[in-house]
Amino acid sequence: MRLSTSLSALGLVACALAHPDVTTTDANGIRSIPLRTHSLSAPYLDSDMQSRWFDFGGNTIVRADQYIRLTSDRPSQEGWLFSRVPLTATNWEIEVEFKIHGLGNLHGDGFAIWLTKQRATPGPVFGSTDRFEGLGIFFDTYKNNRPGTVFPYVMAMVGDGSKSYDKSNDGKENEFMGCSARGIRGASVPTKAKLTYFQDKSLRLELQYKSEDSWELCFETSEPPTIPSVAYLGFSAETGELSDNHDIISVSTKNLYDTKGRDSTMNKPGNKGASKGSERYSKKKEGGSWSWFFFKMLMFFMVMGGAYVGFTAWRAQKGRSHRF
Structure with a gap:
């Protein structure tokens, strides 16, 4: 039972890793x-x-x-x-x-x-x-x-x-x-x-x-x-x-x-506030991306650890039943 629960959790994490919100850039930038x-x-x-x-x-x-x-x-x-x-x-x-x-x-x-x-x-x-x-x-x-x-x-x-x-x-x-x-x-x-x-x-x-x-x-x-x-x-x-x-x-x-600098609001002459805002946004996104990466890795190892513990307990239980 523990093994099944742990592996199910592992599957959920795998799905989350495989289906993130995708940020894309097209051929026009x-x-x-x-x-x-x-x-x-x-x-x-x-x-x-x-x-x-x-x-x-x-x-x-x-x-x-x-x-x-x-x-x-x-x-x-x-x-x-x-x-x-x-x-x-x-x-x-x-x-x-x-x-x-x-x-x-x-x-x-x-x-x-x-x-x-x-x-x-x-x-x-x-x-x-x-x-x-x-x-x-x-x-x-x-x-x-x-x-x-x-x-x-x-x-x-x-x-x-x-x-x-x-x-x-x-x-x-x-x-x-x-x-x-x-x-x-x-x-x-x-x-x-x-x-x-x-x-x-x-x-x-x-x-x-x-x-x-x-x-x-x-x-x-x-x-x-x-x-x-x-x-x-x-x-x-x-x-x-x-x-x-x-x-x-x-x-x-x-x-x-x-991304090619054609944005009419972010690149207007004298519109420094918009440029600074975009810089802050980029830094925030970069930092947030790393934080999210480490969080996902932490979750992955936690689930793997839980799966290992569950599997070990299952094998021990199986061994005891065989001795009887």
């Missing part, structure tokens, strides 16, 4: 660092049936082994999911796997991705509050009044805290950028959205819905909007007379750094 505080994956909830980093409400249902369902395929529902802490990274990438599906031939209304000062506030804009301050990305599946536009339609809106969403015209007067995405509802492949932001440099939205590992560019701009320095990451959805299931499958958020 962009380093990405995972942000646990703004990422989600099954089973979504901790042992106390709460999420450490996210709040949810409205008609949201958590199916721990499959999805977070913002709305079910029923009329007049709304649900939301918001981070508990703001996303303060200067540059970031958010990749969301989602699923929009239902039984009816007619369906609606859609869901939204938010980066706003407001959080966890139900309202008429895809289940969240109107007159928001920040960025909203709307996945609109029902066409109200927008001639010449193919639906589903994905659009970005930049809110200033006073501007109201033009719901009757599907946000036509509010659109910052957008694209048609026919086939994103009920797709045969995992549907994903990847939003990449570099402050004062670029904003890009890519979608996966035609084939797996194939990204379609929805929009990209070299003049991105200013996102509030304190902005919460959120998701919301709503149904009206028509309905759909709106599921969030996973969220992966990463902090981005340009």
